[in-house]
Amino acid sequence: MRTIRDEAGQVVVEAAIVLPLCLFVLLALLQLVLLQEARLLLEYAAYRAARTGALWNGEVDRMAGSARFVLGPTVCPSRFPGIPCPPADLPALRAAAGAEALRLLSAGGGFPGLSVEVVGAVGEGDFDAVGGGGLLTVELRYWLELKIPFADAGLWRAWRAVGARRLPPGVRVAVEAAAAGGRYFVPLVSRHTMRMQSNFHRQEEP
Structure with a gap:
């Protein structure tokens, strides 16, 4: 028995x-x-942003809008206060709400949210020739919020030990402050290059 x-x-x-x-x-x-899943969506978002930039002379606002539309479903649900997230059985509304939330989060630039940057624009080429037009290279940096309890903190600490040291000091402080409040973010980066419909003309500053 014992x-x-x-x-x-x-x-x-x-x-x-x-x-x-x-x-x-x-x-x-x-x-x-x-x-x-977010990494794959970001690659597609980079493609959509580059395609929009190829049609609209590399306008960053238009490219960012195209990218946010793709990444909208990854935003909801969020631990950030004030971000409305419709129910999961309304995917179209949920994606639209996520895109709008991403626009608001990205307003400050850098962190959190999505940043879109033209990292290469080659204006050489004859538009009238076959394959003419310049090459546009777009880079997207998306701060993905980790949302699974317990796993979010563990994975964030693993990333912090390796990748946080390469961040600018201001961004690193903001990332760690968000983590202290229970919101964990990791950066995802993707690039895409596409031939433009015409040669790239850099817009003059007003």
Whole structure:
């Protein structure tokens, strides 16, 4: 009888150790799946932004609008206060709300939100020739909010140990301040190059 009770107690102790670990691994895998989904959407957003820029002479506002429309579904739900997120059974409204929230978050530039930058614009080429027009290279930096409980903090700390040191000091302080408030963000970056419909003309500053 004592042996049976001892074995039962041992099973309870082992379960108390293993089950939380298994739960954390499951949550971490779910967060990694969402991270990969956002990375794929960001690559498509970079393509859409470059395509818009190719048609509109590299206008950053238009390119950012195209990118936000693609990334809108990744914004909701959010821990940021004041961001309305419609129910999940209304995907179109949810995506539109996410795009608008991303526009508001990006208003300050840098962090959080989405930044769009023209990192290369080659204006050489004859538009009348086949394949004429310059090349436009667009870079998107998207601060993805990690949303899965327990896994968000663990993955953020793993990224912080490796990638946070390369951030500008001001952005790093803002990222760590958000994490102190329970909102964890990691940066995703994607580039896309596309031939423009005409040669690139840099807009003059007013």
